[in-house]
Amino acid sequence: xxxxxxxxxxxxxxxxxxxxxxxxxxxxxxxxxxxxxxxxxxxxxxxxxxxxxxxxxxxxxxxxxxxxxxxxxxxxxxxxxxxxxxxxxxxxxxxxxxxxxxxxxxxxxxxxxxxxxxxxxxxxxxxxxxxxxxxxxxxxxxxxxxxxxxxxxxxxxxxxxxxxxxxxxxxxxxxxxxxxxxxxxxxxxxxxxxxxxxxxxxxxxxxxxxxxxxxxxxxxxxxxxxxxxxxxxxxxxxxxxxxxxxxxxxxxxxxxxxxxxxxxxxxxxxxxxxxxxxxxxxxxxxxxxxxxxxxxxxxxxxxxxxxxxxxxxxxxxxxxxxxxxxxxxxxxxxxxxxxxxxxxxxxxxxxxxxxxxxxxxxxxxxxxxxxxxxxxxxxxxxxxxxxxxxxxxxxxxxxxxxxxxxxxxxxxxxxxxxxxxxxxxxxxxxxxxxxxxx
Numbered sequence: 001x002x003x004x005x006x007x008x009x010x011x012x013x014x015x016x017x018x019x020x021x022x023x024x025x026x027x028x029x030x031x032x033x034x035x036x037x038x039x040x041x042x043x044x045x046x047x048x049x050x051x052x053x054x055x056x057x058x059x060x061x062x063x064x065x066x067x068x069x070x071x072x073x074x075x076x077x078x079x080x081x082x083x084x085x086x087x088x089x090x091x092x093x094x095x096x097x098x099x100x101x102x103x104x105x106x107x108x109x110x111x112x113x114x115x116x117x118x119x120x121x122x123x124x125x126x127x128x129x130x131x132x133x134x135x136x137x138x139x140x141x142x143x144x145x146x147x148x149x150x151x152x153x154x155x156x157x158x159x160x161x162x163x164x165x166x167x168x169x170x171x172x173x174x175x176x177x178x179x180x181x182x183x184x185x186x187x188x189x190x191x192x193x194x195x196x197x198x199x200x201x202x203x204x205x206x207x208x209x210x211x212x213x214x215x216x217x218x219x220x221x222x223x224x225x226x227x228x229x230x231x232x233x234x235x236x237x238x239x240x241x242x243x244x245x246x247x248x249x250x251x252x253x254x255x256x257x258x259x260x261x262x263x264x265x266x267x268x269x270x271x272x273x274x275x276x277x278x279x280x281x282x283x284x285x286x287x288x289x290x291x292x293x294x295x296x297x298x299x300x301x302x303x304x305x306x307x308x309x310x311x312x313x314x315x316x317x318x319x320x321x322x323x324x325x326x327x328x329x330x331x332x333x334x335x336x337x338x339x340x341x342x343x344x345x346x347x348x349x350x351x352x353x354x355x356x357x358x359x360x361x362x363x364x365x366x367x368x369x370x371x372x373x374x375x376x377x378x379x380x381x382x383x384x385x386x387x388x389x390x391x392x393x394x395x396x397x398x399x400x401x402x403x404x405x406x407x408x409x410x411x412x413x414x415x416x417x418x419x420x421x422x423x424x425x426x427x428x429x430x431x432x433x434x435x436x437x438x
Contacts, residue, residue: 079301090114114263125150243420306380332363
C-alpha cells in the first residue's frame, strides 16, 4: 500500500492520465488492475477456488469490464466498507458489420450507448477502442485495442444547407449520427486491417469485437475548472481507487467495486444488477474458512458509498436546479437525495457521510432534483437489491453530464480522494436498528 499525497494540479494531472488510459470500460478495468498489481495485489479467477491470506490485497474481474478488489483484514472484522463506481460512459458502439460503403464515402455503422448529448459528438475527431476476441487453437482470448489517433468524425450539415440549424435541431441516429470513416476509393486501411496492424495479429484470427467510438481529447485544467472526456464516472473511479489504496487498516474489510453498464441500466452479468458483488462477498467469507451464514452478520455491519457525479448549478440555466438543494463546483462532496429512490441515500446514510467528511476535513453539500424534473439514477439502489447494506449515493458536482467533453471543479477530486481514504480507513458497527458507530 502507499499513501497518496497529490494535491491541486498534480492530482488533476493524474486524473487526466487515468482518463486518457481508460477510453472504454475494458480499459478502465485494465488501468485499475495494473495499478493494483503494481501495489502487490493478487488477481483471482472467479471460476477457481481461492486461498486468501490476512493483510493481503486481491482483485477479481468479470467480463473484463467490471472489477472488485478487497484487502483481507488481520483477524476478525465487523463488515465491509464498499466504495462503488461505474466504468462506462455514453458513446457509440460499432455494430458487427461496421463498414457502410455507399456513394463516395465509407461510414461506420454504430448505435448509441447510453444517454449522450448528441450535438457534442458532431465535428469532433473520434478514435476507436475496445475488446477484440481472437481464436487461439481450440480456445478464444480477449485483447484490448486502442487506435489512440482520430479515425472517424460525424460531420454537421452546413448552415447554408440547413437554415434552421440554430433554431433547435433533432438528430436521427440512423441518418444524422453516422460517423464518416474514409473516401470509398482511398487507401485507408479497413477496420480489421487497423486492428490487425495495431495488435500484430492475423485478420483471419479475429472472431468478434466490442468496439466503441470515443473522444481522444486530453483533459485540461483552466482556472477554477477541469474539463475532460468521461469525467462521469471516471472521476469517481479514480478517487475511489486512490482512497482504497491509501487507506489504513480498520475493523472492517475495504472493498472497491467498479461496475460496467450503469449507463444502460446495469442489467447485465457484470452490472450492478447482477450477482457479482454478492458472489464475491460470499466467496471471500468462504475462502476465509467462515460459515456462509456469517455473511448476513457482516452485511448488517457494512456501509456502501455509491459514487457517481451530480449536476452543478448551470451558469446559464440556474432555474433548472432546486432553489435550496443545489450544488456548486469546488463545493466538495455531493450527497444525493431522491424521494423515489433514484438515489438511495436516507437520513442515516447521509449522517454517516457527514461524519466522515468532518473527519476528513472535506466540505459536503446536498443535492435533490427540482421537483418537476426526474433526473437520472445510479447504481446504489440497484446493487442494494443483491447485497443489502446501508448505502449513500454521493459524487462530485459537474457541468454538461453525458457530453463528449465535461467540466468539473479543479478542487473537488482531492476532496473525494480524502473522503474515500477516510471511508476505507473506517469501520461501521450496528448498535441497534438505525443506530451505528463509525
